[in-house]
Amino acid sequence: MTWRRIAIVVALAGLLALAAAACGGGKEIILATTTSTQDTGLLDELLPRFKEESGYKVKVIAVGSGEALAMADRGDADAVLAHAPSSEQELVDKGSVVNRQLVMHNDFVIVGPANDPAGIKGMESATEALTTIADQKAPFISRGDDSGTNKLELKLWDKAGLKPEGQSWYEQSGQGMGATLQIASQRGAYTISDRGTYLAQSSNLQLEVLVEGDPALLNVYHVMQVNPERFDGVNGDGGKAFVEFMVSADTQKIIGDFGVDKFGRPLFIADAGKAESELGLE
Amino acid sequence: MSQAKLSLHDVWLRRRGSDILQVPHLDVFPGEVLAVIGPNGAGKTTLLMVLALLERPSEGEVLFEGESVRGRELSLRRRMAVVFQEALLLRRSVLENVAMGLELRGVPRRQRRERALRWMERFGIAHLARRGPRNLSGGEAQRASLARAFALEPEVLLLDEPFGGLDQPTREALLEELAGVLAETGVTTVFVTHDRDEAARLGHRVAVLLGGRLRQVGPVADVFAAPVNEEVAAFVGVETMVPARAVGDAGGLARLEVAGHIIEAVVRGPLASDVLVCLRPEDVVLAPPDGVMTSSARNRLAGVVTRIVQAGAQARVTVDCGFPLVAVITRQSLEELGLDVGDRVVASFKASAVHLIPRPAGG
Amino acid sequence: MDLIWDGIREAFRILGTGDYSIWEITLRSLFISGSAVAISLVIGIAVGSLLAFNEFPGRNLAFTLVNTGMGLPPVVVGLLVAIMLWRSGPLGQLDLIYTPLAMIIAQTIIAAPIVTGFTAAALRSLSPRLRSQLYALGASRLQMLWLVLWEAKLPLLAAVMAGFGGAVSEIGASIMVGGNLAGETRVLTTAVVLEVSRGEFAPAIALSMVLLALIFAVNLILTTVQQQEQRS
Numbered sequence: 001m002t003w004r005r006i007a008i009v010v011a012l013a014g015l016l017a018l019a020a021a022a023c024g025g026g027k028e029i030i031l032a033t034t035t036s037t038q039d040t041g042l043l044d045e046l047l048p049r050f051k052e053e054s055g056y057k058v059k060v061i062a063v064g065s066g067e068a069l070a071m072a073d074r075g076d077a078d079a080v081l082a083h084a085p086s087s088e089q090e091l092v093d094k095g096s097v098v099n100r101q102l103v104m105h106n107d108f109v110i111v112g113p114a115n116d117p118a119g120i121k122g123m124e125s126a127t128e129a130l131t132t133i134a135d136q137k138a139p140f141i142s143r144g145d146d147s148g149t150n151k152l153e154l155k156l157w158d159k160a161g162l163k164p165e166g167q168s169w170y171e172q173s174g175q176g177m178g179a180t181l182q183i184a185s186q187r188g189a190y191t192i193s194d195r196g197t198y199l200a201q202s203s204n205l206q207l208e209v210l211v212e213g214d215p216a217l218l219n220v221y222h223v224m225q226v227n228p229e230r231f232d233g234v235n236g237d238g239g240k241a242f243v244e245f246m247v248s249a250d251t252q253k254i255i256g257d258f259g260v261d262k263f264g265r266p267l268f269i270a271d272a273g274k275a276e277s278e279l280g281l282e
Numbered sequence: 283m284s285q286a287k288l289s290l291h292d293v294w295l296r297r298r299g300s301d302i303l304q305v306p307h308l309d310v311f312p313g314e315v316l317a318v319i320g321p322n323g324a325g326k327t328t329l330l331m332v333l334a335l336l337e338r339p340s341e342g343e344v345l346f347e348g349e350s351v352r353g354r355e356l357s358l359r360r361r362m363a364v365v366f367q368e369a370l371l372l373r374r375s376v377l378e379n380v381a382m383g384l385e386l387r388g389v390p391r392r393q394r395r396e397r398a399l400r401w402m403e404r405f406g407i408a409h410l411a412r413r414g415p416r417n418l419s420g421g422e423a424q425r426a427s428l429a430r431a432f433a434l435e436p437e438v439l440l441l442d443e444p445f446g447g448l449d450q451p452t453r454e455a456l457l458e459e460l461a462g463v464l465a466e467t468g469v470t471t472v473f474v475t476h477d478r479d480e481a482a483r484l485g486h487r488v489a490v491l492l493g494g495r496l497r498q499v500g501p502v503a504d505v506f507a508a509p510v511n512e513e514v515a516a517f518v519g520v521e522t523m524v525p526a527r528a529v530g531d532a533g534g535l536a537r538l539e540v541a542g543h544i545i546e547a548v549v550r551g552p553l554a555s556d557v558l559v560c561l562r563p564e565d566v567v568l569a570p571p572d573g574v575m576t577s578s579a580r581n582r583l584a585g586v587v588t589r590i591v592q593a594g595a596q597a598r599v600t601v602d603c604g605f606p607l608v609a610v611i612t613r614q615s616l617e618e619l620g621l622d623v624g625d626r627v628v629a630s631f632k633a634s635a636v637h638l639i640p641r642p643a644g645g
Numbered sequence: 646m647d648l649i650w651d652g653i654r655e656a657f658r659i660l661g662t663g664d665y666s667i668w669e670i671t672l673r674s675l676f677i678s679g680s681a682v683a684i685s686l687v688i689g690i691a692v693g694s695l696l697a698f699n700e701f702p703g704r705n706l707a708f709t710l711v712n713t714g715m716g717l718p719p720v721v722v723g724l725l726v727a728i729m730l731w732r733s734g735p736l737g738q739l740d741l742i743y744t745p746l747a748m749i750i751a752q753t754i755i756a757a758p759i760v761t762g763f764t765a766a767a768l769r770s771l772s773p774r775l776r777s778q779l780y781a782l783g784a785s786r787l788q789m790l791w792l793v794l795w796e797a798k799l800p801l802l803a804a805v806m807a808g809f810g811g812a813v814s815e816i817g818a819s820i821m822v823g824g825n826l827a828g829e830t831r832v833l834t835t836a837v838v839l840e841v842s843r844g845e846f847a848p849a850i851a852l853s854m855v856l857l858a859l860i861f862a863v864n865l866i867l868t869t870v871q872q873q874e875q876r877s
Contacts, residue, residue, distance in 0.1 A: 010684075030743065059743050059824060059826055060824075061824045061826075074731065074733035075732055076731045076732045076733050076737075175842065176842045178843045179842045181844065182841075182844055200843075201843065201844040204844040204846070233732040233737055233738070356783070356785055359783050364777075364781035364782075366774055366778055366781075368774060370772060372792065372795075373874075382782055383782040386783045386784050386785075386788055434782075434783075
């Protein structure tokens with residue numbers, strides 16, 4: 001009767017769903033990374049090559065640095081690409097991640113409206129610029145999401161001896177870099193962004209780079225494996241392959257060239273193999 | 283006596299702690315119409331549901347043709363048909379509704395449409411075949427329900443107050459039609475009603491259900507003429523019921539022959555030839571045989587007192603006039619008349635007090 | 646305002662040329678939400694008919710639970726399912742996290758109470774005698790269920806539409822258990838969020854237009870069927 005037909009349809013649907021899910025099988029790794037990294041489009045460039053070379057498909061979970069590292073700490077990922085060095089170091093010390101290597105860096109910039117109401121353009125010290133913004137009570141948008149960018153921003157406020165949270169001119173978007181830049185652009189507010197994301201979106205924004213070059217604004221990326229000895233289900237081989245891929249000479253060349261044709265300058269500077277001290281980090 | 287089509291043995295039905303139905307024994311014989319009567323809430327519908335195998339009793343056995351129904355309810359249900367008080371038609375054309383039972387039994391399309399249409403013609407609703415169920419009158423909907431049941435050519439037909447929700451003229455018309463079809467088909471029928479007249483009109487035997495308990499079962503006239511106890515008598519109300527034959531009518535008055543007497547009764551409308559003469563005991567007046575005529579009643583019958591039952595301020599007196607005639611008089615009258623069993627009396631009643639019920643064929 | 650007009654113009658261009666894998670994403674949305682609703686319908690009919698037709702102790706409690714389920718915030722469902730499916734979670738071994746199947750599971754949990762509640766209400770609204778009449782006509786249990794569902798098909802259709810609407814518009818759970826992976830678990834809603842966060846408004850608008858068109862089409866079906874029913 002019609003019941004048999006219905007049962008068959010439902011069973012087929014179930015099988016299809018399972019098949020679709022199963023298609024995800026084979027060699028895969030979960031890469032926890034940050035939204036800013038994904039938003040630059042660098043991964044879209046690199047990952048197909050990685051698949052070809054190693055056979056691994058990468059599931060890119062782009063969240064804030066805080067969440068990415070938390071995932072690593074639970075063993076819910078195989079590799080991490082992040083830019084929050086002090087937090088990453090904690091995980092290394094804990095033994096949650098291994099094989100941590102320097103990949104690339106770019107820098108952060110302080111951006112704001114072209115008319116620069118707080119008058120910070122050209123300042124050499126990031127902390128000085130932030131102090132001026134606070135004094136002028138100029139609107140400032142923070143990411144407020146525990147990301148690498150956010151951690152750096154908070155460190156700078158701390159260095160300037162300021163506590164902006166709760167003040168009327170300081171707002172937290174709780175979102176990724178792209179969204180935060182949009183908010184700042186719409187509101188005519190200041191914000192701190194990594195240069196990569198800013199460049200990628202600048203055509204859609206009414207913001208300009210006002211302060212740059214301060215060593216305190218360096219944004220350093222490391223790649224690392226989630227420790228397969230520590231967590232069950234972690235793909236140790238895949239994670240290792242990814243780390244090695246990111247620091248390989250070919251990949252580093254691509255990183256170094258990335259963005260030139262689109263923005264006139266590269267978004268990143270490739271650093272694999274250098275000693276950390278060379279970058280002027282604290 | 284042929285084997286019963288349906289039987290109940292020691293059936294009890296309990297719901298939420300109270301006894302809804304209690305039937306020590308009930309048979310439904312092939313070809314008969316069994317009327318089940320009782321006041322509202324007496325459990326008649328529950329009894330019907332148990333007979334229709336739609337509800338299982340808490341205790342006891344239901345037998346179909348002598349064998350227990352357990353395990354074969356579905357196949358047996360497919361040999362029966364039920365008509366409820368609401369027609370309960372589905373969202374499809376009336377024809378498809380009438381054919382529904384056949385569709386459920388896997389009868390191929392053309393055949394079931396033919397059969398359905400045939401029965402719709404029989405009940406006068408063939409013109410409604412393509413109509414949707416929503417705009418039917420109550421009478422039309424019930425005709426559809428009847429057609430739907432008969433189209434199944436069931437071995438047992440059960441009806442639960444099928445005309446309860448209809449207005450009087452429609453009810454009368456449908457009752458006539460149903461009586462006709464039942465007579466034609468001779469299908470075993472259980473007919474539930476709270477209306478005594480309907481029961482007498484259609485039923486061969488009647489079962490009286492009071493308070494969930496089966497009080498009396500028997501041929502219609504017997505039950506109505508000789509209720510087994512006060513409760514049944516009170517419900518039945520009419521205690522003199524005797525078959526009679528019409529021998530003429532003139533000027534609104536019919537003349538009926540019963541047990542050698544001629545009785546006159548007021549009639550409205552056409553008169554059937556076989557009728558039941560019904561009298562309420564309150565309408566019968568007793569007088570000494572050669573006493574003065576104090577009433578203007580047209581009917582006077584002489585007879586002998588066979589029974590006197592005293593109950594409080596009243597006395598129920600049964601008089602044999604060739605048939606049992608029951609009168610209810612006050613204790614005072616009883617004493618004044620000085621009546622005793624075996625005494626001669628004259629029982630009189632008005633022509634307007636006579637209630638006629640046409641008899642079903644083969645009663 | 647320029648932003649919006651540019652966006653709309655660009656959106657039409659995208660729709661015309663099929664950039665940004667719009668059609669692939671749309672099909673996936675349909676597949677995932679459609680599957681979730683189909684499974685919800687099976688659950689809804691099974692549980693809904695049980696609730697509507699049977700008396701049992703705790704029936705009222707069951708109804709309350711279903712109604713509560715209808716109001717579950719989808720993002721909460723997403724978090725719970727994610728926690729279960731993460732490798733660090735109890736069902737991590739199944740490797741379901743960040744797959745379309747995980748999204749189907751989450752969306753089913755969101756849609757099932759809606760469909761169940763509507764179904765139970767629709768079945769309850771039918772005349773109680775109807776079932777007896779159908780059994781009396783000789784229907785088996787399955788035949789009765791089918792006929793009764795057909796009688797209630799309008800409210801059932803509304804239930805399915807409501808369930809689908811909820812599932813296809815859902816973001817929070819879909820991102821958490823799906824990961825918004827390009828070519829695998831990205832659907833219309835999650836793609837819109839991604840494009841907006843990248844500042845790419847034109848594709849975001851294009852995707853939104855497709856989503857709106859989808860929901861409109863679904864409601865059009867319901868309304869058409871309703872009209873047909875009323876006319877007959």
